[in-house]
Amino acid sequence: MPAFFDEGRPHDGLDYDDYREDWARQLRDEPPEGADSSERRMHHYLKYNWERQAHVHEAYAPSEELRWAVEAVQEPHLWMVLTEPWCGDSAFLLPVIAEAADLSDEVTLRILHRDDNLDIMDQYLTDGSRSIPTLVVFSDDGNELLTWGPRPKGAARRFEDLQAQYDAKTEVIADLLDYYEDGGWREADEELAAALRTAIASPTPTANE
Numbered sequence: 001m002p003a004f005f006d007e008g009r010p011h012d013g014l015d016y017d018d019y020r021e022d023w024a025r026q027l028r029d030e031p032p033e034g035a036d037s038s039e040r041r042m043h044h045y046l047k048y049n050w051e052r053q054a055h056v057h058e059a060y061a062p063s064e065e066l067r068w069a070v071e072a073v074q075e076p077h078l079w080m081v082l083t084e085p086w087c088g089d090s091a092f093l094l095p096v097i098a099e100a101a102d103l104s105d106e107v108t109l110r111i112l113h114r115d116d117n118l119d120i121m122d123q124y125l126t127d128g129s130r131s132i133p134t135l136v137v138f139s140d141d142g143n144e145l146l147t148w149g150p151r152p153k154g155a156a157r158r159f160e161d162l163q164a165q166y167d168a169k170t171e172v173i174a175d176l177l178d179y180y181e182d183g184g185w186r187e188a189d190e191e192l193a194a195a196l197r198t199a200i201a202s203p204t205p206t207a208n209e
Contacts, residue, residue: 001142004120010080010138013110016098023050023085042086049091056095056185062103063189069196070103076140079109082121083133088177089151090133092185097135100192126150137199145199152187155179 004010014022027046031039062070079101083090094111101109114121114132124134124147131150139145151159158179162172 002123002144004117005138005142009117009120010078010110010112010136013080013112016101016109016111019085019111026085045086045088049085049088052088052091052180053095056092057099060096060099060186060189062096062099063193066100066189066193066196067103069193069200070100070107072200073104073106073196074200075106077104077107077145078138078140079107080136080138081109081111081133082114082117082124082136083111084114087132088173088180089131089155092180093149093151093188094133096185096188096192097133100189137196146195148192148195152184152191154187155184158184 023046027043027050031043079097081094081097083094085091098109101107112120114130118130121130121132121134124136125131126134126149134147134149136147137145155176159172159176162175166172166175
C-alpha cells in the first residue's frame, strides 16, 4: 500500500461534481484588469476545456463492453485521478472516466489536483514527465490494480508523430486537440474496458451476455 493511500489522501480528493464546481468557480473569476498574459492564457484554457468536456458528456454513452467491465467490479474500488482543468487531454478523457465510474456503486472516484500533489504525481511519471490525466485504481485495502493514462494509445502515437513534425509545442497541442475533436477521445472507452477486465481477471462478454 502506498504511504499516501494509507494517509487517506486519495480519499480526501474531490468527487467529480465538486471538481467541476471548482472549475466553474475559476471560470467565473475573470482575470483582473492588468493581469499578465499567463493569467489570461490560463483562463482561456479553462474556458475552452469546459466546452470540450461538456461536448464529451453530451456525445458519449459508455459502450456495452465498458458497462460490463465496470459492473463486474464486486468489491470497493477507489479510482484516483491526478489532473488539472487546464489540461486539454483531461478535458476530453476525464468525462469518460467519470461516466465509467458512475456505472457502479462499488466505484468511488476521487480527483487530486496534480500541482497540489506532486509527490504523488512523481510516482506515476510517463517517460519522466508529469503527464495527466493519470488514473490509478486501488482496491479497498490499497492494492494498486491498474494505472491508465495520460492518453489513449492512438492519441499517444499521434502526439509522437506531431513532435517529430513540428518544432513549436503550440502546433503539436493544436493538432492533438483536433485529433480529440474528431473523436479520438472515444478510444479511452475501449482501453478502460480492457484494463478493467485484466485487473479483475474477468472474461470478455460474449454476444449473448
